[in-house]
Amino acid sequence: MNKTIYLGFISIYLGPNLSQIVFWLLDINYEMVRDIPEIRLWGIDENNRRIVVLDRSFRPYFYVVPENEKYLESLPKEIEKRFPKDILHTEISSKDFFGKSISVIRIVCRNPKKIPSLRDDIAKIIGVKNVLEADISFYLRYMIDNDIYPSSWHVVEAEEVKEKRTWQVDAIYLAKNPPKNISEKREIPKLKFLAFDIECYNQYGTPRPERDPIIIICTKTSEGEEKIFLAKDRNDRDVMEEFSKYVLEYNPDIIVGYNSNLFDWPYLVDRCKKYKYRLKISRTYFQPMPSLYGHISIVGRANVDLYDYAKDLPEVKVRTLENVAEYLGVMKKSERVLIPGEEIYKYWDNPKLREKLIEYCLDDVRSIYLLAKEILPFAIQLSSIVGLPLDIVGTASVGYRVEWHLIRQAYKFNELIPNKVERPYRPYRGAIVLKPLPGLHEDIAVLDFSSMYPNIMINYNISPDTYVPLGEKVSEVNIAPEVGHKFRKKPDGFYRKVLKRLLAARKEIKDKLKKLDPKSNEYKILYERQRAVKIIANATYGYCGWVGARWYKREVAEATTAWGRKIITETIRLAKSMGLKLIYGDTDSIFVRYDKDKVEKFIDTINSKLGLEIKIDKIYRRVFFTEAKKRYCGLLYDGRIDVVGLEAVRGDWSELAKEVQENVIKIILTENSPSKAAGYVQDVIRNLKNQKIPLSKLIIWKTVTKNIDEYEVAAAHVVAAKKLLASGYPLTVGDKVGYIVVKRPGVKLADKVEPYIFVKNYSDIDIEYYINKQIVPVATRILGFFGYSEKQLLAGTRQASLSDFF
DNA sequence: GCCTGAATAGTACCA
DNA sequence: ACTGGTACTATTCAGGCG
Numbered sequence: 001m002n003k004t005i006y007l008g009f010i011s012i013y014l015g016p017n018l019s020q021i022v023f024w025l026l027d028i029n030y031e032m033v034r035d036i037p038e039i040r041l042w043g044i045d046e047n048n049r050r051i052v053v054l055d056r057s058f059r060p061y062f063y064v065v066p067e068n069e070k071y072l073e074s075l076p077k078e079i080e081k082r083f084p085k086d087i088l089h090t091e092i093s094s095k096d097f098f099g100k101s102i103s104v105i106r107i108v109c110r111n112p113k114k115i116p117s118l119r120d121d122i123a124k125i126i127g128v129k130n131v132l133e134a135d136i137s138f139y140l141r142y143m144i145d146n147d148i149y150p151s152s153w154h155v156v157e158a159e160e161v162k163e164k165r166t167w168q169v170d171a172i173y174l175a176k177n178p179p180k181n182i183s184e185k186r187e188i189p190k191l192k193f194l195a196f197d198i199e200c201y202n203q204y205g206t207p208r209p210e211r212d213p214i215i216i217i218c219t220k221t222s223e224g225e226e227k228i229f230l231a232k233d234r235n236d237r238d239v240m241e242e243f244s245k246y247v248l249e250y251n252p253d254i255i256v257g258y259n260s261n262l263f264d265w266p267y268l269v270d271r272c273k274k275y276k277y278r279l280k281i282s283r284t285y286f287q288p289m290p291s292l293y294g295h296i297s298i299v300g301r302a303n304v305d306l307y308d309y310a311k312d313l314p315e316v317k318v319r320t321l322e323n324v325a326e327y328l329g330v331m332k333k334s335e336r337v338l339i340p341g342e343e344i345y346k347y348w349d350n351p352k353l354r355e356k357l358i359e360y361c362l363d364d365v366r367s368i369y370l371l372a373k374e375i376l377p378f379a380i381q382l383s384s385i386v387g388l389p390l391d392i393v394g395t396a397s398v399g400y401r402v403e404w405h406l407i408r409q410a411y412k413f414n415e416l417i418p419n420k421v422e423r424p425y426r427p428y429r430g431a432i433v434l435k436p437l438p439g440l441h442e443d444i445a446v447l448d449f450s451s452m453y454p455n456i457m458i459n460y461n462i463s464p465d466t467y468v469p470l471g472e473k474v475s476e477v478n479i480a481p482e483v484g485h486k487f488r489k490k491p492d493g494f495y496r497k498v499l500k501r502l503l504a505a506r507k508e509i510k511d512k513l514k515k516l517d518p519k520s521n522e523y524k525i526l527y528e529r530q531r532a533v534k535i536i537a538n539a540t541y542g543y544c545g546w547v548g549a550r551w552y553k554r555e556v557a558e559a560t561t562a563w564g565r566k567i568i569t570e571t572i573r574l575a576k577s578m579g580l581k582l583i584y585g586d587t588d589s590i591f592v593r594y595d596k597d598k599v600e601k602f603i604d605t606i607n608s609k610l611g612l613e614i615k616i617d618k619i620y621r622r623v624f625f626t627e628a629k630k631r632y633c634g635l636l637y638d639g640r641i642d643v644v645g646l647e648a649v650r651g652d653w654s655e656l657a658k659e660v661q662e663n664v665i666k667i668i669l670t671e672n673s674p675s676k677a678a679g680y681v682q683d684v685i686r687n688l689k690n691q692k693i694p695l696s697k698l699i700i701w702k703t704v705t706k707n708i709d710e711y712e713v714a715a716a717h718v719v720a721a722k723k724l725l726a727s728g729y730p731l732t733v734g735d736k737v738g739y740i741v742v743k744r745p746g747v748k749l750a751d752k753v754e755p756y757i758f759v760k761n762y763s764d765i766d767i768e769y770y771i772n773k774q775i776v777p778v779a780t781r782i783l784g785f786f787g788y789s790e791k792q793l794l795a796g797t798r799q800a801s802l803s804d805f806f
Numbered sequence: 807g808c809c810t811g812a813a814t815a816g817t818a819c820c821a
Numbered sequence: 822a823c824t825g826g827t828a829c830t831a832t833t834c835a836g837g838c839g
């Protein structure tokens with residue numbers, strides 16, 4: 001009964017007792033152990049113990065689509081014969097592929113690592129039409145096939161492996177069967193997380209790991225313990241070792257950093273390489289390794305980079321740690337130490353300033369720690385919905401998050417996963433945007449369709465597998481307006497099934513939320529969950545029109561927007577016919593005068609007539625439009641002000657200009673006093689001339705969107721970027737460049753910009769630029785409607801400027 | 807060569 | 822590496838004028 005089996009070089013004893021283990025899945029990987037792939041599920045059990053569950057029963061596979069029936073018979077034998085060492089067996093199975101049921105050959109292999117070469121060899125065999133699902137990594141394949149979800153609870157029948165391997169877990173189990181998902185159990189175990197941040201000595205601009213030491217590493221645990229690891233002067237030999245020892249000692253489940261995948265981890269690893277030291281911090285004492293989507297994997301733990309989630313905060317324009325921490329309300333910039341990045345080495349060298357640098361690093365790690373508390377609950381829900389491990393889901397782009405969600409669903413519906421293929425890009429028509437009625441309007445209701453595109457896709461069964469190509473005769477079809485694409489009414493398409501499930505899940509969660517105390521833990525978990533569901537559902541339309549998508553179908557995207565246009569047009573027509581005053585509309589919303597009875601009747605009519613739900617999103621006490629689409633501002637009844645599209649909410653205008661516009665808007669909307677607003681603008685101009693505006697408000701930030709030498713025109717931010725690069729500053733695609741306009745001989749703006757870090761003197765500033773090209777245009781944008789010209793805004797300041805002069 | 811308006815480049819927004 | 826629609830500024834370029 002009892003037996004000894006061999007795991008690698010370690011002989012283990014398996015006790016006779018199987019037990020049921022309930023655990024929350026944190027991380028997953030696999031290793032080849034004596035020619036057998038061993039899946040390792042790292043988790044936390046119900047008794048808060050760190051465990052790993054081993055499953056050696058699963059084998060990798062992929063599918064071969066034969067040219068025709070004839071090959072279905074011959075190919076399996078031939079393939080088995082050709083690769084006897086690599087292939088365990090083959091079998092025929094029936095799968096759905098773009099609306100058709102097809103017979104495919106499943107090729108079950110011995111070693112996941114051999115799959116890429118096997119795929120290539122087999123694809124060349126005569127009679128093989130296509131090879132599918134050969135690019136799904138093994139551990140994800142395992143989770144898909146067994147309905148296992150990361151960041152979720154599972155139950156497994158397993159036997160404890162008594163003789164422990166030297167891994168950082170409380171117990172090792174060998175699974176008798178694959179674990180089963182317990183989808184009802186949604187609580188989160190008590191996770192131990194460690195926030196960390198490093199500072200490097202950067203005398204020559206960008207720190208380089210082969211040259212510049214790590215001078216400080218700060219950490220903070222979920223229990224609040226803070227640690228500081230310091231280099232000895234510029235010798236960091238011991239810093240990494242002390243840090244890694246501490247990580248092992250604390251044994252975190254999650255390690256969080258800010259931009260850690262692109263900076264801290266590669267830097268740490270490189271720095272260790274220099275000393276021929278291995279950063280053994282995983283639960284198997286392995287070093288961090290690059291993995292999927294640029295994520296750095298630390299076996300047995302989740303390595304989460306919070307910067308990935310900061311990118312989803314459009315309100316924060318320059319996403320530094322300080323700015324994100326301030327925006328999320330976890331640490332005010334005014335209440336923390338701030339040190340310009342390029343001066344860090346000076347603080348380290350100066351004994352009087354070194355303390356301040358350490359405090360700076362601590363403030364960073366405290367911010368990371370607090371951000372983790374805000375962000376991890378969402379990340380966990382996203383991971384469990386998309387099905388990617390917690391540390392990978394953040395680094396995956398929106399497109400891949402949607403795609404992995406679809407891959408998970410495809411398996412459940414017996415759909416084959418299409419390969420990634422290169423395709424030409426062909427644009428198609430999108431949504432309708434109405435010209436606004438310019439001016440200040442009172443009592444305006446914004447009505448919008450909830451989840452318009454997902455619902456359109458559901459209602460008309462729009463999907464790659466229900467698409468009826470030209471010439472094919474199908475009796476029951478939905479025909480898209482304008483573009484004429486046809487989709488079968490029956491059976492349910494892939495997108496319909498997936499989206500229905502998502503929308504239903506969201507509704508269910510929202511219903512549960514209504515019964516919960518908003519302050520409770522459960523509420524927070526479910527709230528984040530419905531948010532994650534919404535994000536995936538809303539991104540699915542965009543995904544299907546993305547040429548890189550496995551389930552790309554241009555006609556699907558094109559038909560969806562075509563129905564969208566029809567619906568909004570019909571809505572507008574109906575609104576007008578019912579006597580509603582229309583102010584504006586964009587894609588899935590209309591702005592109408594809030595005539596309560598008429599609006600309510602209108603909503604009822606739409607809801608019964610169009611098969612889509614329209615509702616009041618908000619009511620503006622006052623709303624202001626210029627001639628431009630997609631730009632307006634409005635005052636709500638609770639006193640809040642919305643600014644949409646205007647300069648005040650753009651990241652590429654100076655803080656000064658944005659502040660001026662915001663205040664002008666505030667005066668107009670709340671006091672309806674253009675003259676007061678104009679006076680305010682004149683005051684600001686006077687202050688600027690008197691050098692009373694801080695330099696920091698004059699910085700203009702713009703993103704570098706391509707390599708510097710690829711730019712065709714001398715744009716201001718490109719010139720500034722070149723100057724930064726010339727001085728040895730790090731700058732790559734995607735970075736933001738901050739510049740200030742200064743007095744220089746040239747006529748072009750590009751001749752007059754300087755990276756803001758180089759500007760020290762106020763007398764250098766090109767005040768005229770800020771007046772004429774920043775303040776006046778944004779103020780006129782609003783005040784122009786009330787009859788104020790640029791000249792008038794400038795005129796009132798003449799007196800002051802003269803007195804300044806004397 | 808200078809002026810001017812149109813075309814193009816570039817960025818960031820809205821839904 | 823989710824989509825198309827849009828506003829806006831600055832640079833570049835072509836054509837008219839002299």
